[in-house]
Amino acid sequence: MTGAPGLVAVLGPTATGKSDLALEIALALGGEVVNADAMQLYRGLDVGTAKLPPGERRGVPHHLLDVLDVHETASVAAFQRDARAVVERLRAAGRTPVLTGGSGLYVQAVLDELEFPGTDPGLRAELETELDRVGPAALHRRLAERDPAAAAEVLPSNGRRIVRALEVIAITGRPFRARLPTTGTPRYDAVLLGVDRDPAELDERVALRVDRMLDDGLVAETRGLLPAGLAEGRTASRALGYRQVLDALERDPDAPDLGAIREDTVRATRRFVRRQRSWFRRDGRIHWLDGADPALPDRALGVLREARRLVS
Structure with missing residues (x-):
């Protein structure tokens, strides 16, 4: 062809x-x-x-x-x-x-x-510890408060993605949704x-x-x-x-x-x-x-x- x-x-x-x-x-x-x-x-x-x-x-x-x-x-x-x-x-x-x-x-x-913002190992570890303690639903509720558009895109069960979204928001001071494709x-x-x-x-x-x-x-x-x-x-x-x-x-x-x-x-x-x-x-x-x-x-x-x- x-x-x-x-x-x-x-x-x-x-x-x-x-x-x-x-x-x-x-x-x-x-x-x-x-x-x-x-x-x-x-x-x-x-x-x-x-x-x-x-x-x-x-x-x-x-x-x-x-x-x-x-x-x-x-x-x-x-x-x-x-x-x-x-x-x-x-x-x-x-x-x-x-x-x-x-x-x-x-x-x-x-x-x-x-775009892929950098990571903060300390913050990531803190969020992952909290994820293990309280579960993804609790962190998803926090994400919904800080970035409703991102929360609508990320499944409430996807703990890893929720942690990353919260990390990016904390690092950049911008909505995570802005970093989605x-x-x-x-x-x-x-x-x-x-x-x-x-x-x-x-x-x-x-x-x-x-x-x-x-x-x-x-x-x-x-x-x-x-x-x-x-x-x-x-x-x-x-x-x-x-x-x-x-x-x-x-x-x-x-x-x-x-x-x-x-x-x-x-x-x-x-x-x-x-x-x-x-x-x-x-x-x-x-x-x-x-x-x-x-x-x-x-x-x-x-x-x-x-x-x-x-x-x-």
């Missing part, structure tokens, strides 16, 4: 088929895939994140997979720096970057204006493709995916990552599936309840899918495609051709 866009972003909820579509687009455009899934940054989080194995990548280079150890904390600011460096290197080499993932903030950190013309002349499916169908795909994860050794993979610090990792330990296995191992280290792991993971993943859909649906720049369409790759390439025609 001639006249390829400067970047293609393939995004949307979990289990819709983004990875396969990104691979097809990269093959068609002579491009390379850039990961924008926060949990696929981690070495060893393979089964539970549905990370595409090297043997199934069909020779297409994939970037920003397996770049963190499970005890390290993922940072949107670091991801923004690293992802933009990869994108710019690929563009300079005449290769089309295909950014793909379901972590909405990570995608926007690459495509949109998003604003959508406009995306960087790199990007075209954004969204993949979604009928909610009932996607719920079923989530359940089948969790079954496959358990069959493929999720519990054993989680156990194997304990010596590397998975349970202590502030980000990796929250990964869907791994969190549920860790909880089950804490209850019974010798015989974790697989039924409870399955039920809890399916329920948590379906909730996450709904949050992802809500996040992405606010972005009017996204061209939405049906992940169940047998002609999905052709539909996607048709959108890219039309987008290039309109801006040429």
Whole structure:
């Protein structure tokens, strides 16, 4: 395909088929895939994140997979720096970057204006101690008093995000909402493709995916990552599936309840899918495609051709 866009972003909820579509687009455009899934940054989080194995990548280079150890904390600011460096290197080499993932903030950190104020370790520690003592709901009420717009954007259960919002407000003296991404013309002349499916169908795909994860050794993979610090990792330990296995191992280290792991993971993943859909649906720049369409790759390439025609 001639006249390829400067970047293609393939995004949307979990289990819709983004990875396969990104691979097809990269093959068609002579491009390379850039990961924008926060949990696929981690070495060893393979089964539970549905990370595409090297043997199934069909020779297409994939970037920003397996770049963190499970005890390290993922940072949107670091991801923004690293992802933009990869994108710019690929563009300079005449290769089309295909950014793909379901972590909405990570995608926007690459495509949109998003500032990252510094941190205050003392203040952060104080807020995290308070979070452990009183829980996220109490801190969310404080955030609502200081910055109602930010509180409306941050889930009351997302303690880490609430702490960060309060920290930024204290450091900058400005509303945290002012630091959230604003959508406009995306960087790199990007075209954004969204993949979604009928909610009932996607719920079923989530359940089948969790079954496959358990069959493929999720519990054993989680156990194997304990010596590397998975349970202590502030980000990796929250990964869907791994969190549920860790909880089950804490209850019974010798015989974790697989039924409870399955039920809890399916329920948590379906909730996450709904949050992802809500996040992405606010972005009017996204061209939405049906992940169940047998002609999905052709539909996607048709959108890219039309987008290039309109801006040429």
